[in-house]
Amino acid sequence: MVVGKLTVAKVRQVEKPGRYSDGGCLYLVVNPGGSKQWVVRLTIFGSQTDLGLGGVAYVTLAEARDEAARLRKIARTGGDPRIERRRETITFDDAAERVHAALVPTWRNKKHADTWLSTVKKYASPHVGSRPIETICTADCLAILAPIWTKKHETAKRLRQRLNTIFDWAKGAGHYTNENPINGTKKALPTVRKQRRHLAAMHWQDVPGFVKELKQREGVSARLLEFLILTAARSGEARGAKWAEISKNTWTVPADRMKRNVQHRVPLNPQAIRILENVQGLNSCLIFPSPNITSGTRPMTDVAVGKLINRMGVNGVTVHGFRSSFRDWASESAHADREVTEAALSHAIGNEVERAYARSDLFDRRRVLMDAWGQYCCGESGQVLQMVP
Numbered sequence: 035m036v037v038g039k040l041t042v043a044k045v046r047q048v049e050k051p052g053r054y055s056d057g058g059c060l061y062l063v064v065n066p067g068g069s070k071q072w073v074v075r076l077t078i079f080g081s082q083t084d085l086g087l088g089g090v091a092y093v094t095l096a097e098a099r100d101e102a103a104r105l106r107k108i109a110r111t112g113g114d115p116r117i118e119r120r121r122e123t124i125t126f127d128d129a130a131e132r133v134h135a136a137l138v139p140t141w142r143n144k145k146h147a148d149t150w151l152s153t154v155k156k157y158a159s160p161h162v163g164s165r166p167i168e169t170i171c172t173a174d175c176l177a178i179l180a181p182i183w184t185k186k187h188e189t190a191k192r193l194r195q196r197l198n199t200i201f202d203w204a205k206g207a208g209h210y211t212n213e214n215p216i217n218g219t220k221k222a223l224p225t226v227r228k229q230r231r232h233l234a235a236m237h238w239q240d241v242p243g244f245v246k247e248l249k250q251r252e253g254v255s256a257r258l259l260e261f262l263i264l265t266a267a268r269s270g271e272a273r274g275a276k277w278a279e280i281s282k283n284t285w286t287v288p289a290d291r292m293k294r295n296v297q298h299r300v301p302l303n304p305q306a307i308r309i310l311e312n313v314q315g316l317n318s319c320l321i322f323p324s325p326n327i328t329s330g331t332r333p334m335t336d337v338a339v340g341k342l343i344n345r346m347g348v349n350g351v352t353v354h355g356f357r358s359s360f361r362d363w364a365s366e367s368a369h370a371d372r373e374v375t376e377a378a379l380s381h382a383i384g385n386e387v388e389r390a391y392a393r394s395d396l397f398d399r400r401r402v403l404m405d406a407w408g409q410y411c412c413g414e415s416g417q418v419l420q421m422v423p
Contacts, residue, residue, distance in 0.1 A: 042095055060102040071206055072098040076109040085115060088207040092136040124209055126170060127163040130154050133203045142290060154196050157182065167204050172218035179219060187226045194219065235355030238363035245411045247346060255342045257313050258322040258334050262353065264306040264408050266360040266378055268293065269353050273333040275321040283307060298380045301401035303408030360407060368406055374399045
């Protein structure tokens, strides 16, 4: 057990399993699996008893201290904190709103934050919203999930995850004494096998012809799409690109705009740099701003780029699919090593242990690959197979 006042930073950073004292009978417990929860150790009627106060994802350090002080006072005056805690009866809707409020600051996507609670309200609240959460059982959860499990399977899966989080919080906070009722739904619901659908992509052999035609188009959306293809970037990464992220021939995308939440350096080939030179002066901040005057300094939208592809008469192709085109070209034509290509796409490589030791982003090797890709896309290299080191 580690003794000493805790801080918000320490609570966030500590990973080694064990008990960490904050004083005043309050402990941070880090479990072997990595989960963290608050526990207050009290002497109740002469016996030491641990009471859970909830996980750190839902209960702040300040809230845990306040609750520990309240329960400690009850125990010191001869009362039973366990009985006092059970007296607070909260409904399912109360629990859902508390969990949602605790999680909102951790989400970057506002749409996800909005839909998280609305999905729960739409499908679960009509069944159990006003009931005390401690009275809800597995049968109730099945009644919520079963009607949409096969008809709206993706929605149902997300709903089950959210219900699971709500009951985990309720159990940790002392409002639910039984096993999480969602655990019993797994075997009771039928298996739904859904064929995985990949986003439509253009054959890599057709990309140079498409880029050639794209060059004849004017407008910010055309330059954005061309830049996106040449860098093999995701749409959001390229649409939100800022001039401050460009340094000579390198584009550094900040972690908050990356899917993996990890900063990503992109080696810019000469063809991509020419695009940047062409769009200079459009906006002092954004590289590809929306041309809509009413949008101010907003970036170009996905819809605008999609409409451009449609106007070019290309069917069955998505913006994201050009990353697949790059991936296939790198494998079939450039014969690039898999780890170099995956690093160019900002994909995680290997398991956690492998990633812990392989920390290089293979930047120099990626630059060679991206230079070859730029030459290929713009018809500045032959159609023959090439070997990229």
